[in-house]
Amino acid sequence: MAPGVVTPTTSGPEHKQDTDLTASAVDAKLxxxxxxxxxxxxxxKPAAAAQLAELDASKLTYTLTPTPRPVPDEATANSGLExxxxxxxITATWSARTGWAAPELKPYGPLTLMPTASVLHYATECFExxxxxxxxxxxxxxxRPDCNAARxxxxxxxxxxxxxxxxxxxxxxxxxxxxxxxxxxxxxRPGTFLYLRPTVIGTSPxxxxxxxxxxxxxxxCSFMPRMDSPVGGMKLHTSPEDMVRAWVxxxxxxxxxxxxxxxxxxxxxxxKRGFNQxxxxxxxxxxxTEAGASNYFVVWETKEGRRQLVTAPLxxxxxxxxxxxxxxxxxxxxxxxxxxxxxxxxxTIDEVIEAEREGRLVESFAAGTAYFVCxxxxxxxxxxxxxxxxxxNDCGAYTAKLKGFMYDIMYGNxxxxxxxxxxxxx
Amino acid sequence: MAPGVVTPTTSGPEHKQDTDLTASAVDAKLxxxxxxxxxxxxxxKPAAAAQLAELDASKLTYTLTPTPRPVPDEATANSGLExxxxxxxITATWSARTGWAAPELKPYGPLTLMPTASVLHYATECFExxxxxxxxxxxxxxxRPDCNAARxxxxxxxxxxxxxxxxxxxxxxxxxxxxxxxxxxxxxRPGTFLYLRPTVIGTSPxxxxxxxxxxxxxxxCSFMPRMDSPVGGMKLHTSPEDMVRAWVxxxxxxxxxxxxxxxxxxxxxxxKRGFNQxxxxxxxxxxxTEAGASNYFVVWETKEGRRQLVTAPLxxxxxxxxxxxxxxxxxxxxxxxxxxxxxxxxxTIDEVIEAEREGRLVESFAAGTAYFVCxxxxxxxxxxxxxxxxxxNDCGAYTAKLKGFMYDIMYGNxxxxxxxxxxxxx
Numbered sequence: 136m137a138p139g140v141v142t143p144t145t146s147g148p149e150h151k152q153d154t155d156l157t158a159s160a161v162d163a164k165l166x167x168x169x170x171x172x173x174x175x176x177x178x179x180k181p182a183a184a185a186q187l188a189e190l191d192a193s194k195l196t197y198t199l200t201p202t203p204r205p206v207p208d209e210a211t212a213n214s215g216l217e218x219x220x221x222x223x224x225i226t227a228t229w230s231a232r233t234g235w236a237a238p239e240l241k242p243y244g245p246l247t248l249m250p251t252a253s254v255l256h257y258a259t260e261c262f263e264x265x266x267x268x269x270x271x272x273x274x275x276x277x278x279r280p281d282c283n284a285a286r287x288x289x290x291x292x293x294x295x296x297x298x299x300x301x302x303x304x305x306x307x308x309x310x311x312x313x314x315x316x317x318x319x320x321x322x323x324r325p326g327t328f329l330y331l332r333p334t335v336i337g338t339s340p341x342x343x344x345x346x347x348x349x350x351x352x353x354x355x356c357s358f359m360p361r362m363d364s365p366v367g368g369m370k371l372h373t374s375p376e377d378m379v380r381a382w383v384x385x386x387x388x389x390x391x392x393x394x395x396x397x398x399x400x401x402x403x404x405x406x407k408r409g410f411n412q413x414x415x416x417x418x419x420x421x422x423x424t425e426a427g428a429s430n431y432f433v434v435w436e437t438k439e440g441r442r443q444l445v446t447a448p449l450x451x452x453x454x455x456x457x458x459x460x461x462x463x464x465x466x467x468x469x470x471x472x473x474x475x476x477x478x479x480x481x482x483t484i485d486e487v488i489e490a491e492r493e494g495r496l497v498e499s500f501a502a503g504t505a506y507f508v509c510x511x512x513x514x515x516x517x518x519x520x521x522x523x524x525x526x527x528n529d530c531g532a533y534t535a536k537l538k539g540f541m542y543d544i545m546y547g548n549x550x551x552x553x554x555x556x557x558x559x560x561x
Numbered sequence: 562m563a564p565g566v567v568t569p570t571t572s573g574p575e576h577k578q579d580t581d582l583t584a585s586a587v588d589a590k591l592x593x594x595x596x597x598x599x600x601x602x603x604x605x606k607p608a609a610a611a612q613l614a615e616l617d618a619s620k621l622t623y624t625l626t627p628t629p630r631p632v633p634d635e636a637t638a639n640s641g642l643e644x645x646x647x648x649x650x651i652t653a654t655w656s657a658r659t660g661w662a663a664p665e666l667k668p669y670g671p672l673t674l675m676p677t678a679s680v681l682h683y684a685t686e687c688f689e690x691x692x693x694x695x696x697x698x699x700x701x702x703x704x705r706p707d708c709n710a711a712r713x714x715x716x717x718x719x720x721x722x723x724x725x726x727x728x729x730x731x732x733x734x735x736x737x738x739x740x741x742x743x744x745x746x747x748x749x750r751p752g753t754f755l756y757l758r759p760t761v762i763g764t765s766p767x768x769x770x771x772x773x774x775x776x777x778x779x780x781x782c783s784f785m786p787r788m789d790s791p792v793g794g795m796k797l798h799t800s801p802e803d804m805v806r807a808w809v810x811x812x813x814x815x816x817x818x819x820x821x822x823x824x825x826x827x828x829x830x831x832x833k834r835g836f837n838q839x840x841x842x843x844x845x846x847x848x849x850t851e852a853g854a855s856n857y858f859v860v861w862e863t864k865e866g867r868r869q870l871v872t873a874p875l876x877x878x879x880x881x882x883x884x885x886x887x888x889x890x891x892x893x894x895x896x897x898x899x900x901x902x903x904x905x906x907x908x909t910i911d912e913v914i915e916a917e918r919e920g921r922l923v924e925s926f927a928a929g930t931a932y933f934v935c936x937x938x939x940x941x942x943x944x945x946x947x948x949x950x951x952x953x954n955d956c957g958a959y960t961a962k963l964k965g966f967m968y969d970i971m972y973g974n975x976x977x978x979x980x981x982x983x984x985x986x987x
Contacts, residue, residue: 156801156830156839218677218768245673246681250781251644255672255762257825258684258818295825332768336681337822342644342758342783344854344931346825355676357768375582377810384805386823392684393819396763397812399683399721399772404582404589413582428770505770 157293164292187234190227190299190352192306194237199223199314206319209327212358221315221329221356225307228338229297231348238307240314243355249340253347259337260392261290264504265458266328267312267320267356267557270547275316275557277331278545280305282458287333290389295346296335304333304352311354312557319356326546330359330504362505363538365411368512368525369501371426372410373484375401380415380425381453387424388452395428402427412501414484414514417453421484424453426511429503430460433487434475434533436495441476444533448479459502459541462553466540475533484516491521498531499523508538583719590718613660616653616725616778618732620663625649625740632745635753638784647741647755647782651733654764655723657774664733666740669781675766679773685763686818687716690930691884692754693738693746693782693983696973701742701983703757704971706731708884713759716815721772722761730759730778737780738983745782752972756785756930788931789964794938794951795927797840797852798831799910806841806851807879813850814878821854828853838927840910840940843879847910850879852937855929856886859913860901860959862921867902870959874905885928885967888979892966901959910942917947924957925949934964 200222212219220243227238253259263283268276284301292298308331320329333354337347374380378401380394381387387394398413405413412427423431424447432446444467447454467477490496499511510530514521525531530538543549626648638645646669653664679685689709694702710727718724734757746755759780763773800806804827806820807813813820824839831839838853849857850873858872870893873880893903916922925937936956940947951957956964969975 156798156827157804158801160826160830216774217675217766220677224676243676245675247671247673249643249671250650250669250760250779251646251758251783254681254818255686255760256688256758256818256821258686258822259825260681260684260822262682293826294822295829330768332677332682334676334681340643342756342785344821344825344828346829348642353676357677359768372582375584378583379808379810382805382808382811384803385808391822392682393823395682395770396684396686396720396817397819399685399770400586400719401582402770403721403772404586 161292164298165288188236190235190238190303192238192303192310195225195307195310196237196239197314198239198241200242203318206321207358209358213360219358221319223311223315224353224355225311226351226353227307229350229352235297235299238352240310246351246353248338251340251342253337253339253341256342257337257344258391258393258396259294259296259347259350260335261287261294261296261390262332262334262392263287263290263390265308265331266359266504266545267316267331268328268545268547268554269320269322269325271325272547273322273325274547275312275320275559276545276547276554277308277312277557278555279458279462279553280308280555282461283333284308286390286456286458287335290391291335293386293389294391294393296337296350299352307354308333309555309557311356313560315356316557316559328359330357331355332357359505363507363509364529365509366529368510368523368529369411369426369506370409370513371412371414371511371515372405372408373421373514373516374413374415379417380413382417383451383453385453387454388449388456390455410515416484422481423447423484423487425455426501427506428455429501429506429509430454430457431499431501431511432463433482433490433499434497434531435487435490436497438493438495442474442497443476443478444471445478445480445482448481451481457503459504459507462541463502463508463537466537470540471533471536484514487514488516488521491523496523498525498534500531500534508534508541510534587718590724591714614662616655616661616664616729618664618729618736621651621733621736622663622665623740624665624667626668629744632747633784635784639786644783647745649737649741650782651737651780653733653778655776655778661723661725664778666736672777672779674764677766677768679763679765679767682768683763683770684817684819684822685720685722685773685776686761687713687720687722687816688758688760688818689713689716689816691734691757692785692930692971693742693757694754694971694973694980695746695748695751696980697751698973699748699751700973701738701746701985702971702973702980703734703738703983704981705884705888705979706734706981708887709759710734712816712882712884713761716817717761719812719815720817720819722763722776725778733780734759735981735983737782739986741782742983743985754785756783757781758783785931789933789935790955791837791935792955794936794949794955795837795852795932796835796939797838797937797941798834798836799847799940799942800839800841801827805843806839808843809877809879811879813880814875814882816881836941842910848907849873849910849913851881852927853932854881855927855932855935856880856883857925857927857937858889859908859916859925860923860957861913861916862923864919864921868900868923869902869904870897871904871906871908874907877907883929885930885933888967889928889934889963892963896966897959897962910940913940914942914947917949922949924951924960926957926960934960934967936960
């Protein structure tokens, strides 16, 4: 662009470098004065900001249900069309005028929203997913809830919802499990889990296309089927050419509703054809990104004979920074250093196909909270099946090792800082 | 990819050409037997399909409010943070087992959703926006509601919500205005409008990432401020380099929530800096796509001296197929044929800048239901202001002509098939 083409603005230095509106807005929201987040108000004047309440788990009020429901067994709980939740949930409302109200723990039940609520029109919504694990030592644990809380803050800000101090969300997660854990995930069921779903939605009854001025954070806890051991391994179908999940400059890294709804159609079509999930490819090169809503991993040997655990990188912000993903990478580095080189880089479906053809493809798995660590046995790409070794019990040796490390931390077979024990109320 | 790399599947011809999962699923949903849509069930067996009810406006039930609210004047109605809606709304629920229930016209009020509702997590939501116009001849009109209904069907299917016959939605829109029009848009206010917002949301209380098996269609009618004549014209800020609105292979053409929430952050940041909207550019070339949530138009002279009305094309599915957009293109072709050549093609911000520099840039405007036809006076791009002529009254001559054609059809100064008269109940 030649100089002089456009007239320089006269309205100040803020117009000089301004090609980063989104990043700039995120920074503003996350700017801290005292080392913690300022109540989610976007551009608080100091005086006004002081009056806006922060999210504060210590203000949590308790209203317990007078009619606790019978706790179903796992099979029953997961057999219906409706997700079965525990007796209680936590909610906290926010408004741009007053900040965060005191959070409430109360009986699980429906939400009331105006038909004009922002979330119903503009997808001002984000969520997290993490599990609570009943250990073989009887204790109830969350797995790295600090990671989920930090990611939730990032997603919340990205989708124009109010910020909060992530450690307060972590405390609320523990508070809900402290109340519902003992009955809904009893000591008589070691090795089982429940699923926690913190959510933030824009509740402003306002059809104007703008950031919500009212919002609600809520946490529910539900049953979820085990999905980590499909018979014969997980079968993936590469993404259709008419469909991209996420793109550079988009929001694929954030756990916002907008990443999920648009992908349901292709996923449903793949399931009708007998596949479990879509392997989302990116760009004409066909970079492997995510397997459904999980991160995707391959174990292969390089042409030089080095054995590698490979997964897509985070730096282009196409994929979710999975808690399972980062834990597996760290465990592989710490515990399989002599066996596997850990590599985060862009890699293409053609590289995977070439490795298979040359006998260098060792294993493959998907990893995330829902699917845990799930062996992948087949990738269907452009009309052909790529068969991936899974070894004994439909689970490759490295996959099994990594899964075992994780399981032992989650269920208390190994005492580890990632397993955060819930202080249960009996 | 060399032959023999992957093993051909043995499970049938459906695996031969299957790179079009999304398009294929859309086709399946829209496949008709008798010339109309089959109740939104994805893959109905003939017997089951016969039992699933279609959306049927003739089954509409009426429950009128016993306490009609006072109708505010325009200024009051648009001054608060909450969108003011009319006395009634229409809802219709859908389930995968039974199809569409009879639609209900009932008092406007809150919706009840389970915290696990699909729409709150996975953005299974889409909407439309159209206005009802009180004509200078006293009649109440919708403008091309068939176009909105058809687009709503497309969006609904794209986001894995149930299909319906679009003419039924059109009838429901007319039915709501027939009841609320006379009081909320009285004959004493010719030249004013209300805003209709049909919406479909996924209501299944199910956290599994899958297409909703329950949904709700609803229509509300609200006040909306006039936005077509900002003082000094509309000022746009080109999109940040860290933010892409839509992408080829995405869903930019569908009116789904997922296109809106992620854009709010950059829009809010632009507004803080004094701009009305983002001019969304695409790709390294900087193609002009949309202005905020409106379509974007430029009038320029080519280097050869031909005067053109230029807007982005639909074929790459990046932008919304705007009803205002298509109407303006058609009117320009029909009524300004001697003055303006109508061109739908990709064009870059650099082309606009070059035209301005060479004195060939004539006018620019944004067009959509909310902003109607709104003159653009400035585009801020990479630190510099591009000033666009707007002529008298902050509105260029072509912009004013096209706006006038539209206005006259909308408000009954010209009898035209695009203006669909509501048969009001007095």
